[in-house]
Amino acid sequence: MEWKEKHREEGPTKSAEYQAVVRAGPHVRPLQQAHAHLVVTGCHRSRALITKLLTLSCAAGSIAYTRRLLRAAINPDSFLFNSLLKATSASGFSLDTILFYSRMLHSRIAPSSYTFTSVFKACAHLSALRVGTVVHSHVFVSGYGSNPFVQAAIVTFYAKSSALPVARKVFDEMPQRSVVAWNSMISGYEQNGLPNEAVALFREMCELGVRPDSASFVCVLSACSQLGSLDLGCWVHDCVVSSGVHVNVVLATSLINMFSRCGDVSRARAVFDSMNEGNVIAWTAMISGYGMHGHGVQAMELFHDMKARGLAPNRVTFVAVLSACAHAGLVHEGRQVFASMGHEYGVVPGVEHHVCMVDMLGRAGLLCEAYQFIKELSPEELVPAVWTAMLGACKMHKNFDLGVEAAEHLISLEPENPGHYVLLSNMYALSGRMDKVESVRNVMIQRGLKKQVGYSIIDVNNNSYLFSMGDKSHPETNEIYQYLDELIWRCKEAGYAPVPESAMHELEEEEREYALRYHSEKLAVAFGLMKTSHGVTLRIVKNLRMCEDCHAAIKLISAVTNREIVIRDKLRFHHFREGSCSCLDYW
Numbered sequence: 001m002e003w004k005e006k007h008r009e010e011g012p013t014k015s016a017e018y019q020a021v022v023r024a025g026p027h028v029r030p031l032q033q034a035h036a037h038l039v040v041t042g043c044h045r046s047r048a049l050i051t052k053l054l055t056l057s058c059a060a061g062s063i064a065y066t067r068r069l070l071r072a073a074i075n076p077d078s079f080l081f082n083s084l085l086k087a088t089s090a091s092g093f094s095l096d097t098i099l100f101y102s103r104m105l106h107s108r109i110a111p112s113s114y115t116f117t118s119v120f121k122a123c124a125h126l127s128a129l130r131v132g133t134v135v136h137s138h139v140f141v142s143g144y145g146s147n148p149f150v151q152a153a154i155v156t157f158y159a160k161s162s163a164l165p166v167a168r169k170v171f172d173e174m175p176q177r178s179v180v181a182w183n184s185m186i187s188g189y190e191q192n193g194l195p196n197e198a199v200a201l202f203r204e205m206c207e208l209g210v211r212p213d214s215a216s217f218v219c220v221l222s223a224c225s226q227l228g229s230l231d232l233g234c235w236v237h238d239c240v241v242s243s244g245v246h247v248n249v250v251l252a253t254s255l256i257n258m259f260s261r262c263g264d265v266s267r268a269r270a271v272f273d274s275m276n277e278g279n280v281i282a283w284t285a286m287i288s289g290y291g292m293h294g295h296g297v298q299a300m301e302l303f304h305d306m307k308a309r310g311l312a313p314n315r316v317t318f319v320a321v322l323s324a325c326a327h328a329g330l331v332h333e334g335r336q337v338f339a340s341m342g343h344e345y346g347v348v349p350g351v352e353h354h355v356c357m358v359d360m361l362g363r364a365g366l367l368c369e370a371y372q373f374i375k376e377l378s379p380e381e382l383v384p385a386v387w388t389a390m391l392g393a394c395k396m397h398k399n400f401d402l403g404v405e406a407a408e409h410l411i412s413l414e415p416e417n418p419g420h421y422v423l424l425s426n427m428y429a430l431s432g433r434m435d436k437v438e439s440v441r442n443v444m445i446q447r448g449l450k451k452q453v454g455y456s457i458i459d460v461n462n463n464s465y466l467f468s469m470g471d472k473s474h475p476e477t478n479e480i481y482q483y484l485d486e487l488i489w490r491c492k493e494a495g496y497a498p499v500p501e502s503a504m505h506e507l508e509e510e511e512r513e514y515a516l517r518y519h520s521e522k523l524a525v526a527f528g529l530m531k532t533s534h535g536v537t538l539r540i541v542k543n544l545r546m547c548e549d550c551h552a553a554i555k556l557i558s559a560v561t562n563r564e565i566v567i568r569d570k571l572r573f574h575h576f577r578e579g580s581c582s583c584l585d586y587w
Contacts, residue, residue: 034053047073047080050069054080054087055083055084055086055087057069058084058088058093059087063088076107078104078110078115082112084100085114086114086118088100092125094125095122095126097118097122098122098131111144113144116135116147117150120135120150121156127160129161146175148176148177148178151181152178155167155171155188156188159184159187159188159191159192160191164188164192167184167185171185179213182205186220193226198219198223199220202216202220202223202236212243217240217243218251220236221251221258222258224262225262227464227541228457229262229459229464229539230262230539233258233259233262237258240255247275252274252278253281255268256282256286256289260289262539263566268286268289269289280311284317287306287321287324288320288323288324291324291327292572293573294328294582296325296328296333297330299328300321303337315347318337318341318349321334321337322353322360327363327571329363329364330360331360331361331364334357351381351383354373354381355389358370358374358390359392361373361393362389362393362394362396362397363392367393367399367402370389370393374386383413384413384420387406387407387413388410390402391403391406395423400430403427403430403431404424404427408424415447416447418450418451421444425437425441453469454469454544455468455543456520458524458525458538458541460527460531461531467520467523467527468520469518469519479530480523484525487529487557487561488553496556498517498549516549519547519549519550520542521540521542521546522554524538525565528565534562535563537564538563538564538565540568541567541568542569543570544570545569545570555581556579557576559579565577
């Protein structure tokens, strides 16, 4: 409803004053001048004009001025409050949205569907589960329990607040589910680390004839990225093409991320090249894709091309570029990029950039320079990730004394993280200090800390199979183990020798070789080779970093079987082909 029609009972309001407020725009000073003019002319009593002032001041980012305007408003009505709630929730002033809603109720102004959609959005942003639950009860009291827009907002709120069972219950009870409701539920699963459930719901949505929109595809593509399933991602891409949905920048960027994280950087580049126009987020996604696959040179070329086109890199772009340099050994280029952040683009390096620098210097063997870099950081910047990067470099280059120091710093920062104790134990063992290994294990036992279980997932014939170390749950375990034994024997003939440092140091030598042989990624590789025909690329996702022994073994497995094997571990991609890896043993 137009403001003139809404407030006709207030008497004639000069359109000139309204236009003056509109011309002021979302800028505080001009709005204050326009407000002063309204007071002088006596038009400050117009709720329509005050409502417009409120929404514009909120858009200008001045919540303090917005509050003052509301206090000065005479007899605010539901239109004013709903406009205010919508503006504050859209501008990120979520706490104020809830406070203004409370004031609205105390003013005995009945909420509407517009009220609840804004308030639930604010509660979702704050993950204010208790407040949102109270508002949910208000919905029923007010008679909006069956309103489809309110129901969709409730699903979004519970999903973003990690109350997925409640969100799903509301979703299932909806008589009519809009595409927004479907998207909210799919997104809820994806954002809470349940990608399989997100994909299953997307399939159900398509089977029921609900036409996905761009947001639907963005949500399910993110789920595919988590799963690392290229076949699934290609199916969703086909759905995008067949649906006729316009591939905007956001959707294209999601496709780039999905293909990159599912191991096909060439398809990611094809999507990138097909974009009519791209923003810094799309360019950053492509640079990041190159980086995680070890294509540092291509990442740098794209970065320079991006700058040549007049696109200014942001903080995330610099993280992607520095990470690409770290994974490809481009130390000189990385130093130049880090130096350019401040003096060329005014970007102050943050923790994530410091981590990349330590990682880059450490991987290159420049441990003294990396350590000096750490010493120059402030105490607030010495986060666990910095010391983790340093520790990884120390292990790689066998500087055990410095590695022990890094691990001890990690434990002091995060004493309840079992991974840090495992790393410290490894450092002690590698340096021959077995007495210290025992003491670290005792501390873990006393604190009830357990090592994170590693697992690997492989997709075969559109089905996912999960393996853990020494896993014997698969019905074909005997065949898998026998085939893997044959593979290892063939690899030994080709020069493979187990790397005992990759196994638990408290085991005897023969036990270590047994433990190494049946790591999760080796089992997944053996199963994949058994179940797929020659020429099919194996694609595996591992939740932890691949150990040195598995890396050495799978290189030779790719040679003796003449198969390409792609493994995504916690840090990056490894493309094994003809006895070598894309990382060039630099990971």
